[in-house]
Amino acid sequence: MGSLVQFIFRYLNTTENDLNYWGLDYPPLTAYHSLLCAHVAKLINPEWVELHTSRGYESPAHKLFMRATVLVADILIYIPAVVVYCLYLVEGSTKKKVTTIFCILLYPGLTLIDYGHFQYNGVSLGLALWGVVGLGLGWDMLGSLAFTLALNYKQMELYHSLPFFCYLLGKCVKQGLSGRGLLLLVKVAVTVLVTFALCWLPFLSDSHQVLQVVHRLFPVARGLFEDKVANAWCSLNILIKIKTLMSTETQLSLSFVLTLLAVLPSSIKLFMKPTLWQFKLALVNSSLAFFLFSYQVHEKSILLPALPVCLLLSDLPLMAIWFLQVSTFSMLPLLLKDGLLLPYVVTSLAFLYFSLFLLSGLQRATDEQLRLQPYHALFSSILPCLPRFNLGRITKWKFVVSVVLMACLSLGIVVLEPPAQLPDLFPVLVSLISCSHFLGFLLYFNLLQLSEAPARRSSKKSN
Amino acid sequence: MAAPMSELSGWFPALAIGVTFLKCLLINTYHSTDFEVHRNWLAITHSLPVSQWYFEDTSEWTLDYPPFFAWFEYCLSHVAKYFDKEMLVVQNLSYASPATILFQRLSVMFVDLVFFYAARECCKTVGDNKAKEIIGKPSFALAALLVWNFGLLIVDHIHFQYNGFLFGILLLSIARHCQSRHLEGALLFAILLNLKHIFLYIAPAYGIFLLRSFCFTSNNSDGSIKWRSLSVVRLAALGTIVLSVFALSFGPFIAMGQLPQVVSRLFPFKRGLCHAYWAPNLWALYNVADKALSILGVKLKVLDVDTLPKASMTGGLVQEFQHSVLPSVTPLATLICTVVSITPALLHLWFRPSGARGFVRCIVICAMGSFMFGWHVHEKAILMAILPLSLLAVESKEDARTFLLLTTTGHYSLLPLLFTAAELPIKVLLMVLYTLFTFTSLKTLLSKEGSLLSTVEGLYLAGLVPLEVLCEWVYPLTTWQGSMPFIPLLVTSTYCALGVTYSFIRLYLSLLRGQGVKHKDKSQ
Numbered sequence: 001m002g003s004l005v006q007f008i009f010r011y012l013n014t015t016e017n018d019l020n021y022w023g024l025d026y027p028p029l030t031a032y033h034s035l036l037c038a039h040v041a042k043l044i045n046p047e048w049v050e051l052h053t054s055r056g057y058e059s060p061a062h063k064l065f066m067r068a069t070v071l072v073a074d075i076l077i078y079i080p081a082v083v084v085y086c087l088y089l090v091e092g093s094t095k096k097k098v099t100t101i102f103c104i105l106l107y108p109g110l111t112l113i114d115y116g117h118f119q120y121n122g123v124s125l126g127l128a129l130w131g132v133v134g135l136g137l138g139w140d141m142l143g144s145l146a147f148t149l150a151l152n153y154k155q156m157e158l159y160h161s162l163p164f165f166c167y168l169l170g171k172c173v174k175q176g177l178s179g180r181g182l183l184l185l186v187k188v189a190v191t192v193l194v195t196f197a198l199c200w201l202p203f204l205s206d207s208h209q210v211l212q213v214v215h216r217l218f219p220v221a222r223g224l225f226e227d228k229v230a231n232a233w234c235s236l237n238i239l240i241k242i243k244t245l246m247s248t249e250t251q252l253s254l255s256f257v258l259t260l261l262a263v264l265p266s267s268i269k270l271f272m273k274p275t276l277w278q279f280k281l282a283l284v285n286s287s288l289a290f291f292l293f294s295y296q297v298h299e300k301s302i303l304l305p306a307l308p309v310c311l312l313l314s315d316l317p318l319m320a321i322w323f324l325q326v327s328t329f330s331m332l333p334l335l336l337k338d339g340l341l342l343p344y345v346v347t348s349l350a351f352l353y354f355s356l357f358l359l360s361g362l363q364r365a366t367d368e369q370l371r372l373q374p375y376h377a378l379f380s381s382i383l384p385c386l387p388r389f390n391l392g393r394i395t396k397w398k399f400v401v402s403v404v405l406m407a408c409l410s411l412g413i414v415v416l417e418p419p420a421q422l423p424d425l426f427p428v429l430v431s432l433i434s435c436s437h438f439l440g441f442l443l444y445f446n447l448l449q450l451s452e453a454p455a456r457r458s459s460k461k462s463n
Numbered sequence: 464m465a466a467p468m469s470e471l472s473g474w475f476p477a478l479a480i481g482v483t484f485l486k487c488l489l490i491n492t493y494h495s496t497d498f499e500v501h502r503n504w505l506a507i508t509h510s511l512p513v514s515q516w517y518f519e520d521t522s523e524w525t526l527d528y529p530p531f532f533a534w535f536e537y538c539l540s541h542v543a544k545y546f547d548k549e550m551l552v553v554q555n556l557s558y559a560s561p562a563t564i565l566f567q568r569l570s571v572m573f574v575d576l577v578f579f580y581a582a583r584e585c586c587k588t589v590g591d592n593k594a595k596e597i598i599g600k601p602s603f604a605l606a607a608l609l610v611w612n613f614g615l616l617i618v619d620h621i622h623f624q625y626n627g628f629l630f631g632i633l634l635l636s637i638a639r640h641c642q643s644r645h646l647e648g649a650l651l652f653a654i655l656l657n658l659k660h661i662f663l664y665i666a667p668a669y670g671i672f673l674l675r676s677f678c679f680t681s682n683n684s685d686g687s688i689k690w691r692s693l694s695v696v697r698l699a700a701l702g703t704i705v706l707s708v709f710a711l712s713f714g715p716f717i718a719m720g721q722l723p724q725v726v727s728r729l730f731p732f733k734r735g736l737c738h739a740y741w742a743p744n745l746w747a748l749y750n751v752a753d754k755a756l757s758i759l760g761v762k763l764k765v766l767d768v769d770t771l772p773k774a775s776m777t778g779g780l781v782q783e784f785q786h787s788v789l790p791s792v793t794p795l796a797t798l799i800c801t802v803v804s805i806t807p808a809l810l811h812l813w814f815r816p817s818g819a820r821g822f823v824r825c826i827v828i829c830a831m832g833s834f835m836f837g838w839h840v841h842e843k844a845i846l847m848a849i850l851p852l853s854l855l856a857v858e859s860k861e862d863a864r865t866f867l868l869l870t871t872t873g874h875y876s877l878l879p880l881l882f883t884a885a886e887l888p889i890k891v892l893l894m895v896l897y898t899l900f901t902f903t904s905l906k907t908l909l910s911k912e913g914s915l916l917s918t919v920e921g922l923y924l925a926g927l928v929p930l931e932v933l934c935e936w937v938y939p940l941t942t943w944q945g946s947m948p949f950i951p952l953l954v955t956s957t958y959c960a961l962g963v964t965y966s967f968i969r970l971y972l973s974l975l976r977g978q979g980v981k982h983k984d985k986s987q
Contacts, residue, residue, distance in 0.1 A: 044940075060884045068888065095596075350484040357477055407662060 025216045028199050033123065037069045070114055078126030079105065083273065085129060089136045089276070091316045099358040104310045106354060108347035109328045113300055116340040121300070124154040125307045131164065132283070132311070136276045140168065144188045148195040155217045159290040159304045163282040166267045170274035180241040183328050219296065224251045228427040229299050230330040230434035232258075232292045238428065255295045262289035262442070266449055281449035283308035288442050292435070299334050302327045317359040319370065322399050325352060328408045330434035332413065333427040341414060352403070366392045374451040402437065409433065474597055477585070478610045479579045483572060489620045490568045490604070493883045498567060498623040499557050500524040501536070506553040508533050517725050521553050527728045530712045539570055544675060553948045571619055578631030582609040584638035585854055588819075592908070595640065601857040604904045608853045609634070613897035614846050614874050617890055622880050626843070629659050630850050637826070639873060641819040642881040645677045649701055655710035660729055661844065664833035667805065668825040671812045673701060676822070687814070691976035741952065741960035742842040746797075749789065751957050753968045757787040770827045797838040804832035811974060820855065824974055827852045831967045845873035845963070856905060864915050865969045870922070871898055872962030875927050879952055887935065923962060930958055 041048045041062075048062050086101045114122050127150035134143025147164050150157045168188055175181035203209045224243055225234050233255065237243055266285035270278050287305040291297055302320065306327045313320045328348055335344045356362055372391040409429060418425040503522045514524055516533055528531060534787045540551055547562035549555055586602040594600050632655045639648035652669055655662050678701070716725050723876050741747040745761055786792070808828040812821060830848040834840055849870050856866035874894055881890050906915055916919065934951035938944060 008632075064884045064887065071888070342490060347486045350481070353480060354477070388533050 021241065025219070027152045027155055027217060028203065028213070029149060030120070032075070033120065033153075037066075040069075041065060070118070070120060072219060073120055074114070074122040074126070078122035078129070081126045081129035081133060085133050085136075085311065086314075089133065094313065096314065100314045103313055103351075103355045106347075106351050106424070107306065107310055107324055107328075108344070108351050109303055109306055109324065109331060112335055112340055112343060113303065113331070113346060115298075116335065116343060119300070120165050121154075122301055123159055124150050125303065127153060127326050128157055128160055129307065129311075132279070132308075132406060135164075135167065135279065140171070140184060143189055144168065144191045145195055148192050149199075152196065152199040156301055156304060159287040159294075159301070160283055160308075162263060162267055162286045163270060163279060166271045166282065167274045167279045170271040173271075174274060224255065224295060227296060227299070228333060228424065228431045230302070230431040231294075231297050232435065232439075233297075235432055235435045238432070251293060253392050255293055259290055259293040262293055266446060269450055278449060280308055280311050281445055284312070284445050285442065285449060288438060288445070292438060292442065299331050302330055313355070313359060316370065317355065317361040318365050318395070318399060319441075321352065321355045321359075321361050321445065322402065323437075325403065325406070326437045326441075329410070330430065330438075332410060336413065345410070352379070362396060365396050367401055370395055371448050371451075374447040377451075378447075379424055405433065474603060475579075475583055475606055478606055478884055482611050482616070483575075485616070486568075486572050486575075486620045489616075489889075490565065490788065492621045492889070493881060493886050494559075494564070494621070494623040495880070496524070498559065498564075501567060501623070501625075502550050502558060502563060503553070503556075504528075504533070504536045505540045505543055506551045506555070508537035509543070509551045510553055514719055517716070517721060517728050519553065522556055525728060527658050527730060527731065529657045530716065530725075531654065532659060535658065542566070542570070552941065567623070567705075570622070571623070571625060574625065574628035575619070575631070578615075578627040578634070579610065579828070581631040581633075581638060583632055583634035585609065588638055588641040589857060601908055604908055605853060605857045607902065607904065608857070609850065610950070611897065611900075612846075612850065612853075613894055614843075614849060614870075614877050616893065617877060617881060618843050618846065620940070621886060621889075624843070626846060629655065629662075632658070633662065633847075634850065634854075637819075637823060637854070640672075640822060645673065646700060646704060649673060650704050650708065653705045657708060657712040659849070664801075664837070665826050665829045667809055668812065668822065668829045671809050672816070672822045674698075675813050676818070677701070682816075707833050730848075734870075741833070741956040742840045742844065743872065743956045743963050744837070744838075744840055745800075745960070745964065746792065746840075747956040748964070749792070749962045750786070751953065753786040753789045754976060756789065760788060794838045797836055800836035801833050804836055805829045808832075808971070808974060815977075817977075820858075821974075823851050823854055824970070827855070828967075828970055828974060831963075831970060835964065835967055842873075842876045845869075845876065849873050857908060860909045860915065861973050863909050864920070865914060865966050865973070867901060867905065868920060868962055868969075869966040870901060871924050871927065872959045872966070874898070875931070876955060876959040876963075878931070879955060891931070926958070930954065 044065065044129065047063070048065070082104050083101055086097045086104070090097050090100050095415070110121060110125070113119055127146050131143045131147030131150060134140065134145075134146055144164070147157070147160070151161065169185070172181040172185040172188075175186075176182060197204070200210070200213075203213055225237075228234060233242065233428070264288050266282050266289075270282040284305055287308065291301050291305055306324060309320050309323045309327075325348060328344070328351075332344065335341070370392055372395070375391055413426040413430070416426075422428075499522075503524050504526055507519050507526060509517055519525065530910045543550060543566050546566035547560050549560065549561040550558050550566070552558075583606070586606050589605055592599070592601060597603050615627055615630070618624055632651055636648045636651035636655065639645070639651065647655070652662070652666075656666065675688065678694055679688055679690075679692050680694050680697070681688045681689055713722065713725070716722055741750065805828060808825050812825045815821075827848050830844075832872070834844050834848060837844075849866075852866050852869060854860065854861040873916045874897070878890055878894065879975070881887075902915075909915065916924070934955060938951050943950065
């Protein structure tokens with residue numbers, strides 16, 4: 001405990017925890033995880049964890065150790081979550097469940113970022129997935145506990161928090177606000193508060209420390225976006241230089257309002273109808289809306305919508321595979337900077353090939369299977385004279401064209417030199433194309449959630 | 464009867480494409496000196512005239528494979544020049560630019576297509592069972608065991624060699640014999656001999672089988688040989704094929720009067736009894752016994768420390784060994800031992816032929832006999848026994864049991880080839896995955912109730928796990944790592960040698976008990 005107290009002082013922006021040298025800017029649980037890894041590292045080789053002298057230290061054994069910690073964390077948290085989810089919450093034969101596990105684990109984006117770029121997204125996403133599993137199986141308190149832990153690991157999980165909130169609140173209301181519903185509400189609230197308190201315990205003694213941590217977690221000084229991100233602001237910036245035109249406060253309010261507008265329909269629908277299917281779609285919609293319109297979004301945040309889309313692989317294989325591939329593609333400039341071209345190409349090809357083969361993505365693409373009825377309704381209301389298209393076939397062709405386009409652009413970004421007056425041409429193209437895809441997906445998933453759910457789903461899912 | 468290929472036709476490309484993706488990811492892993500060997504040979508065959516190929520010795524890695532492999536490298540070199548011209552310069556020793564690495568790795572992956580084709584042909588010769596799902600069928604299990612073979616993956620695509628290509632030709636030849644297309648099989652084997660002469664070890668099996676089962680067209684009623692049924696036509700055809708292949712290969716060198724030089728390059732007996740990492744064969748056990756006896760002798764004051772030879776068996780790369788207590792071993796002695804060990808199998812093949820399956824069994828025994836008793840055997844040679852044994856393992860419970868033991872210990876003995884930190888998770892995880900698959904698939908296929916292995920065998924294999932932990936993790940952190948760094952290798956070799964020897968004995972017993980006759984033959 002003594003070393004823990006010493007450790008927490010390093011949150012303060014002193015020379016020991018210099019923000020300029022990758023200072024700690026994640027919530028407390030990440031800090032505790034790092035402490036645990038540091039203790040193990042010290043057993044193996046104390047040189048690895050010296051405070052200042054180990055900056056930039058990179059021997060092969062040390063690299064192996066750090067990568068191994070990611071693997072251990074995944075084996076303990078993320079992979080079991082995926083397995084349990086598929087075994088209990090996916091309908092179908094054992095073969096279908098196992099192939100779904102395989103395809104989810106094959107998703108290139110998470111593997112490349114966690115193991116190539118090096119991060120611990122598997123922990124926060126795994127904990128969030130445990131939250132989904134808990135809620136899906138009816139264990140609301142455990143689900144809330146898991147999600148709160150996820151929140152305390154990475155603040156980006158706030159993208160997922162609105163659906164969790166609306167789902168639980170909607171469930172409480174459905175069960176009657178006086179009686180069982182109220183009891184559930186109280187239980188969940190207590191779980192969340194206690195978990196927060198336990199995680200932040202070392203810092204609660206001093207309000208100054210709490211503020212400092214919060215200041216680290218939400219760096220509003222950094223601006224609307226950084227680098228080239230596939231979200232609406234970055235794309236808009238190409239036409240209208242909003243970053244320079246508007247002041248920081250205006251930018252903040254604009255992004256806040258737009259995000260809220262984008263998230264509102266989905267959250268309200270979930271509140272009115274708290275089922276697992278609605279919950280999964282709401283997770284997608286909410287995190288995608290946050291990604292597109294929120295403040296200071298990083299490219300890696302696309303992993304947050306990607307996780308719930310992975311959960312939709314068994315229901316909507318083609319659309320899920322398409323989204324997941326675009327999400328990996330959107331991170332291409334970052335991956336190239338890390339020298340991950342070969343793994344990117346191989347894992348993307350492997351993912352596309354095996355998911356389409358095992359989940360019969362291209363075969364299960366009729367209008368009904370892709371839930372495209374709302375589009376027919378939309379078209380017939382706007383242009384009643386047009387004949388009824390085979391939207392399923394059109395979607396398949398759009399998918400093929402899109403994949404070819406992404407492949408060509410990936411090839412181009414490696415082989416071709418950008419013209420001198422447009423040095424950022426390729427990253428901009430990548431983010432523009434990805435952004436347009438994401439906007440299309442936002443529309444699709446919102447329509448899907450807002451239209452009536454098909455009767456195909458078995459009644460035991462509604463809880 | 465052959466398995467219906469239509470069901471396998473969707474899965475086989477998936478297996479092949481999947482393993483190719485994995486091989487792509489292994490492009491930038493550690494490669495051994497074999498990489499430089501092949502680069503050097505590309506350079507020699509490209510830059511020098513044929514008359515110089517077997518004389519060139521700028522690099523220590525001289526050309527020591529038969530002429531067809533040299534021509535193979537020559538063909539590759541014509542593609543290589545589009546990747547990086549510098550690799551084709553003989554003086555550029557240890558040249559390893561990214562383009563060179565990419566080209567060499569891609570070339571191995573490309574010629575693995577031969578292996579995929581051969582595996583598919585082998586799957587066609589395997590019988591069918593009544594399983595409803597393709598995953599429960601022997602052809603699927605065989606396809607996965609061959610195409611995803613762990614030993615082949617790490618030796619070819621990390622350590623760097625062209626074994627997939629060569630074993631592909633071997634398996635294709637075996638498949639042709641199983642399909643009664645004997646002339647094609649003989650042709651393929653003759654080509655194979657001229658690609659890598661290590662396959663001479665199994666040539667006796669081929670010779671006896673072809674003579675007995677192909678040249679003598681029928682048997683007497685009691686199964687013994689009918690001397691009058693000798694088909695001179697067939698014999699002549701075989702002879703023509705084999706001789707013409709050898710003439711094509713060695714002809715130019717005989718014409719140039721270089722045959723002695725070529726032979727001396729192909730058979731260098733100056734190397735020691737054991738490779739630096741002892742292959743887990745009988746000589747490893749022999750060396751350990753000798754060392755143990757000498758230490759014991761010194762302790763008991765029976766031997767004098769000063770009279771013991773100083774040359775250490777455990778240091779250096781390729782040194783001469785001298786045993787202290789037990790008699791020293793000469794190349795001739797190993798040859799005699801090898802011949803003696805495979806003779807019973809050959810005699811069995813002659814007197815009691817049991818079709819193609821018996822032939823495969825004899826091949827495996829010849830390969831294992833040469834592994835156990837040969838001179839300067841490399842542990843990679845265990846693959847020559849493991850791959851043909853896969854064909855037998857998916858059909859017979861006894862063979863599956865032997866296969867499990869041999870494969871697990873054989874693959875485990877290959878792990879020390881990759882000694883870098885970065886490759887450690889790859890090799891361990893791949894080995895665990897492959898071993899788990901082998902166990903579960905063979906158990907599902909052949910033994911629904913109870914396990915395939917006996918308790919002792921199971922315990923022996925389970926002992927590999929703590930052995931690995933000790934050798935790779937615990938030992939390097941102790942103080943003995945500095946003074947006696949060879950101990951993990953020694954322990955690994957000895958432990959695996961026990962398993963390999965046991966498998967060899969089991970194989971012989973199953974042969975002599977007539978296992979091969981169980982399967983219905985097509986080629987009698």
